[in-house]
Every structure is written in structure tokens, then in C-alpha cells.
Amino acid sequence: MLPNQPIPIITLPLFPELDRLLLELLQSLTPADWQRPTLAREWTVQDVAAHLLDGNLRTLSMLRDSHFGEAPADASYAGIVAYLNRLNADWVRAARRLSPAVLIELLAQSGREYTAYLNTLDPWAPAAFAVAWAGESTSLNWFHLAREYTEKWHHQQQIRAAVGQTAPLMQPALFQPFIETMMRGLPHAYRAVAAPVGRLVQVAVTGNAGGLWELARTAEGWQLQPPGAATPATTVALAPADAWQLFTKGLSALDARERAQVAGDEGLALAALRMVAVMG
Missing domain, CATH: 1.20.120.450 (dinb family like domain)
Known part of the structure; x- marks a missing residue:
């Protein structure tokens, strides 16, 4: 590489x-x-x-x-x-x-x-x-x-x-x-979301098959980065079964919000729940 x-x-x-x-x-x-x-x-x-x-x-x-x-x-x-x-x-x-x-x-x-x-x-x-x-x-x-x-x-x-x-x-x-x-689609999903430079959003998929992703607002826009020690403004946690359906249009953002665990800025969480990672 x-x-x-x-x-x-x-x-x-x-x-x-x-x-x-x-x-x-x-x-x-x-x-x-x-x-x-x-x-x-x-x-x-x-x-x-x-x-x-x-x-x-x-x-x-x-x-x-x-x-x-x-x-x-x-x-x-x-x-x-x-x-x-x-x-x-x-x-x-x-x-x-x-x-x-x-x-x-x-x-x-x-x-x-x-x-x-x-x-x-x-x-x-x-x-x-x-x-x-x-x-x-x-x-x-x-x-x-x-x-x-x-x-x-x-x-x-x-x-x-x-x-x-x-x-x-x-x-x-x-x-x-x-x-x-x-x-990898998260930065694009947040492209129109306004936030101060340095604002952090964490998205988690729970369970041993999931993971944790951190999105940072930089001067150039939103970027994925390794999770750090700073406290995020928003955290969103999804069960694996909900995550795969949500990002492939099998679950609506509204239904996902009812199932997700969200803490912090609700507005920042919504962009993650509206992400679609298929053509459509």
C-alpha cells in the first residue's frame, strides 16, 4: 500500500x-x-x-x-x-x-x-x-x-x-x-450537515460482529478517523440486523430511530440513520 x-x-x-x-x-x-x-x-x-x-x-x-x-x-x-x-x-x-x-x-x-x-x-x-x-x-x-x-x-x-x-x-x-x-459512506451522508470544526459523531454496530466508527468535522468536511479519547457530540448504536437493513433500504430511518440507541445531538444522529449504501 x-x-x-x-x-x-x-x-x-x-x-x-x-x-x-x-x-x-x-x-x-x-x-x-x-x-x-x-x-x-x-x-x-x-x-x-x-x-x-x-x-x-x-x-x-x-x-x-x-x-x-x-x-x-x-x-x-x-x-x-x-x-x-x-x-x-x-x-x-x-x-x-x-x-x-x-x-x-x-x-x-x-x-x-x-x-x-x-x-x-x-x-x-x-x-x-x-x-x-x-x-x-x-x-x-x-x-x-x-x-x-x-x-x-x-x-x-x-x-x-x-x-x-x-x-x-x-x-x-x-x-x-x-x-x-x-x-465508508458516512462522510458523504454527512456532506450537507453543518457543525463546528472538531465535532465528533460515533456510530456503533453492536455485538462481536460489529464495530465502532468515528466521524470528525474538519475544515475540509466530514472525515472518518480512528476512534480517539475525545467525547463525541453524538453516539448512535445499532443492532447488526437493523444496521444491514437500514443501509440497504430494508428499514426506514423512522423505524431505525425507534430501535437505535442515540445519545447527544439528535440532529447529528439523523444523518447516519438516513444513509443509504446502495444505488437508489
């Missing part, structure tokens, strides 16, 4: 384990399980599984094979979100023609190719797509990979929540890289 570069979040070795757990889960589901509703709005378990397949195929097509297909007409953040939402909806609707067995087979094959491609990337080279929810206009590949990990993690967890099998992804080895990546 070169001087002044951010500490990377290592996720690449975890993709095969995520895929193994996903395939094991999907192979155990009953026909009724595949039609259960999920936290992903109108999507069923089958729809979310199809969306995960789309993620594999889209990465292989665009990044490995340089086939980008239809380009968004509007390159703004809102325009790209609308474009992605339409692509996702079109794919999921068409994939309802596929059987669970076909989806599992395609996920297994494409998952292997997807991970093989990720292993060809230089982690310190510029990524093809920036992590926009963290406020970046350009990102390094290691952060792109971490973002991809959060996508695979939270969509699998949506399936698991629907069938009551969330525990495997909550183990520290899998959850900590997920939540650490989410928290």
Missing part, C-alpha cells in the same frame, strides 16, 4: 464462500419458499436470486467482455439510478420464466466465472465504475470489489430473511467486511 492511500477492505477471498452458501441455501428451498416475499420491495425470493444472476452476467459482459449494451441517456446520479432500476425490473420480469433449477445452475456457472474475473483486477487500479453512494467520482478496484461484496451479501441476506436463515452471513468473517464497506 502506498502512502496516503486508504486502508483497503479485503473482500476478494470471500466471494467463493458467499456463493457456496447461496447455492446451498437455494438447493434447500421448497417451491413455496421461492415465492416468499422479501425486503426487496415487490421481489420474491426467486426474483432476488434472478437479480444476483444478473449481477454476475452484467459484470462479465460489461467489464470482462467490454459489451455495455444500452447506455443510460442521463449520466447524472438520478439518471443512472433510474436506468439501473429499469434494467433490474426488466431482467427480473423476464427471469420469472426460469425454473429454480435453471437459476441455480446458471448462478453456479456464472459465479465461478465472475470470481475468476475479479481475481484478474489490480486492486489499486481505477475501477470501471465509481462507488457513487460514497461520494466518489472515481474509485479504486478494491473499493469496487468491496461494493460488489455488499451487493452479493445483502441480496443473499434478503433471501435468508425471507426464509428465516440469516445466521450464516452474520458471522464476523462475513459481516464485518460488509458493514465496514457500508460505513
Whole structure:
């Protein structure tokens, strides 16, 4: 790692384990399980599984094979979100023609190719797509990979929540890289929050799989820093199950506030509870 570069979040070795757990889960589901509703709005378990397949195929097509297909007409953040939402909806609707067995087979094959491609990337080279929810206009590949990990993690967890099998992804080895990546979005979430220089906010995710993050208001803006001895103006503590749902739009800020433990400046806490670490 070169001087002044951010500490990377290592996720690449975890993709095969995520895929193994996903395939094991999907192979155990009953026909009724595949039609259960999920936290992903109108999507069923089958729809979310199809969306995960789309993620594999889209990465292989665009990044490995340089086939980008239809380009968004509007390159703004809102325009790209609308474009992605339409692509996702079109794919999921068409994939309802596929059987669970076909989806599992395609996920297994494409998952292997997807991970093989990720292993060809230089982690310190510029990524093809920036992590926009963290406020970046350009990102390094290691952060792109971490973002991809959060996508695979939270969509699998949506399936698991629907069938009551969330525990495997909550183990520290899998959850900590997920939540650490989410928290890299905090400075961007606070970008419009006014506070004196030196003001501190701490966000905690409880339990042995969680952690503690400190956000400081500097002359340049809000920045993450290692937790220190100074007393924060605000502390926000979330349970792991609430944290992953909140930051992926599965739990509203209002509901999260009722469950969170907040001390200090209530206004400073709200920005953390409104953070969204997915495109949307």
C-alpha cells in the first residue's frame, strides 16, 4: 500500500464462500419458499436470486467482455439510478420464466466465472465504475470489489430473511467486511450537515460482529478517523440486523430511530440513520 492511500477492505477471498452458501441455501428451498416475499420491495425470493444472476452476467459482459449494451441517456446520479432500476425490473420480469433449477445452475456457472474475473483486477487500479453512494467520482478496484461484496451479501441476506436463515452471513468473517464497506459512506451522508470544526459523531454496530466508527468535522468536511479519547457530540448504536437493513433500504430511518440507541445531538444522529449504501 502506498502512502496516503486508504486502508483497503479485503473482500476478494470471500466471494467463493458467499456463493457456496447461496447455492446451498437455494438447493434447500421448497417451491413455496421461492415465492416468499422479501425486503426487496415487490421481489420474491426467486426474483432476488434472478437479480444476483444478473449481477454476475452484467459484470462479465460489461467489464470482462467490454459489451455495455444500452447506455443510460442521463449520466447524472438520478439518471443512472433510474436506468439501473429499469434494467433490474426488466431482467427480473423476464427471469420469472426460469425454473429454480435453471437459476441455480446458471448462478453456479456464472459465479465461478465472475470470481475468476475479479481475481484478474489490480486492486489499486481505477475501477470501471465509481462507488457513487460514497461520494466518489472515481474509485479504486478494491473499493469496487468491496461494493460488489455488499451487493452479493445483502441480496443473499434478503433471501435468508425471507426464509428465516440469516445466521450464516452474520458471522464476523462475513459481516464485518460488509458493514465496514457500508460505513465508508458516512462522510458523504454527512456532506450537507453543518457543525463546528472538531465535532465528533460515533456510530456503533453492536455485538462481536460489529464495530465502532468515528466521524470528525474538519475544515475540509466530514472525515472518518480512528476512534480517539475525545467525547463525541453524538453516539448512535445499532443492532447488526437493523444496521444491514437500514443501509440497504430494508428499514426506514423512522423505524431505525425507534430501535437505535442515540445519545447527544439528535440532529447529528439523523444523518447516519438516513444513509443509504446502495444505488437508489
